[in-house]
Amino acid sequence: MRAHEAGWAHAPGALRGPAWLRQPEDINALVPILWSETAAKRDGVLSIGGVSLPELVAEHGSAAYVLDEVDFRARAAAFRDAFSDFDVYYAGKSFLCTTVAGWIAEEGLRLDVCSDGELTVALRAGLDPALLGYHGNNKSRAELVRAVELGVGRIVVDSFHEIERLAEITASLGVTARVMVRVTAGVEAHTHEFIATAHEDQKFGFSITAGDALEAARRVLAEPGLRLEGLHSHIGSQIFDTSGFEVAARRVLALHAQIAAELGHTMPEMDLGGGFGIAYTTQDDPSTPALLAEGMRAVIASECERLGIDSPRLSIEPGRAIVGPSMCTVYTVGTVKEVALDGGARRTYVSVDGGMSDNIRTALYDADYSATVASRASEAPAVLARVVGKHCEAGDIVVKDEFLPGDIAPGDLLAVPGTGAYCRSMASNYNHALRPPVIAVRDGVARVIVRRETVDDLLATDVGAALEGATR
Known part of the structure; x- marks a missing residue:
């Protein structure tokens, strides 16, 4: 596994690389x-929730996502308890199915959704619409109508067009919608540029610096069918401390105070977003x-005291930090090959029966992962390996660099931890691959909560295939 310490194996032809990998x-x-x-x-065999992964694969096949229910619930409860004076919304975009939505409700969390599909899953799981938040930078009129009719607890508006659209809908229905205004605080989290969401040059929110956020609040307040509940800020993902939240909170609270002073409206709430990081490698x-709770409370209390205002009711949106470590992906090794590199070094490529169709994050974000052989122990010396998928792309990489046993071979099981967030939820049918199942494990019992796709699923929307089948 990866570690902080510097150094590499010094065997002849050993590959040189990052100092942290040893x-x-x-x-x-x-x-x-x-x-x-x-x-x-x-004895080298990995089990989760009391279920042996070789036995799980023998019954359910691979690739498969394995979700540790005990761990998921414990992480949800830890956020609930640590942020007991906050509203904690689980970010459904990280991973959502009806079973997980039910767990969230049972653990006392609320749910944030970003689409009509996610909203439908929440409703299918029996969640109260009043405890849902609804995000999205381009919600359609139909999505907004459904959210308003259902009484979704809060709708986070992201553009002037959306404010106009929502105002027209509430007027036509004769109801009021609770609204939060998403703002960009100009804070760039230490993360990949595609998942840093508070700097100015990106699609989300209204700029505080340019005055758009204040104008958005003014327009919401001018609409009788909209009730301005607060401001929403999200600074990015994979954040490990509260320093970024501190800067953002100061700017958002300053706007909160400005709206009260200039527009005469004291908003009862404020959302500081999510993005709390997890360990993908050591x-x-x-x-x-x-x-996190201690640091965020201190920041808010200090800034509210400086501004001479009461603290609004706060909320956060952890997703990855709950489901990310709770799930791993298990693969079967198909081929192993050594590739010669410049300088005489060699790299071992380990190909598995999945790849970018079940984990796009390495290709999309240059994300790092770890891996371990899950089906046996090995006494062989370690070799530096790259775990790759079966898809027709050079960038189809699951784990860029990892030490694995030198005798790794076809048929071995390989498990990659930390794949709960944005792996199944961003999975695709690239190369017409079938998306893997999600199997929840607990107390020695494995149960499928999202089944493996079938060829029939794959062809269900292929109109030509349907017509061809009908003529036979």
Whole structure:
């Protein structure tokens, strides 16, 4: 596994690379911070929730997502308890199905959705619409009508056109919608540019600096069918401390106070977003919910005191920090090959029965992951490997660099931790691949909560295939 310490194996022809990657002392061991609470190895065989992954694969096949229910619930409860004076919304975009939505409700969290599809899943799970938040930078009129008719707890508006659209809908229905205004605070989180969402040059929110956020609040307040509940800020993803939140909170609270002073409206709420990071490799050092809560409370209290205002009711939106570490993906190795590199070094390519169709993050964000052999122990010396998928793309990489046993071979099972967030939810049918199932494990029992796609699923929307089948 990966580690902070510098150094590489110095065997002849060893590949040189980042100083933080080193050969582990025990290639068979798990690094606890990377895995869910119930993950364990015995004689090299990985089990989660008391379920052996070789037995799980024998019954359900691979590739498969394996979700640790105990771990998921514990992480949800940790945010609930640490932020007991906040409203905690689980970010459904990270991963959502009806079972998970039910767990969220049972653990006392609310749910944030970004589309009509996510809203439908929440309703199918029996969630109260009043406890839902609705995001999105381009909600259609139909989506807004449904949200208003259902009484969704809050709608986060993201453009002047949306304010106009929502005002027209509430007027036509004779109802009032609770609204938050999404703002860009000009804070760039230390993350990939495509997942940093508070700098100015991007699609989300109204700029505080340019005055658009104040104007948005003014327009919402001018509409009798809209009730301005507060401001919403989200600074990015994979954030490990509260420094970025501190800068953003100061700017958002300053606008909160300005709206009260200039527009005569004191908003009761404020949302500081999510983006709390997790450990994908041992480079990562995520904070605990308790420390995050302590830091964010201190920032808000200090700034409200300085401004001479009462603190609004606060909310946050963890998604990755709950589901990310709770899930791993298990693959079967198909081929192994060594590739010669410049300078005489060699890299071992390990191809698995999945790839960018079930985990696009490495290709999309240059994300790092770890991996371990899940089906056996090995005494072979470690080799530097790259885990790749089966798709017709050079960028189809699952794990860029990892030490794996030198005797890794076809048929071995390989497990990649930390794949709960934005893997199944962003999965695709590229190369007409069938998306893997999600299998929840607990107390020695495995149950499918999202089944594996079938060829019939794949062809269901192919009108030509349907017509061809009808003529036979």
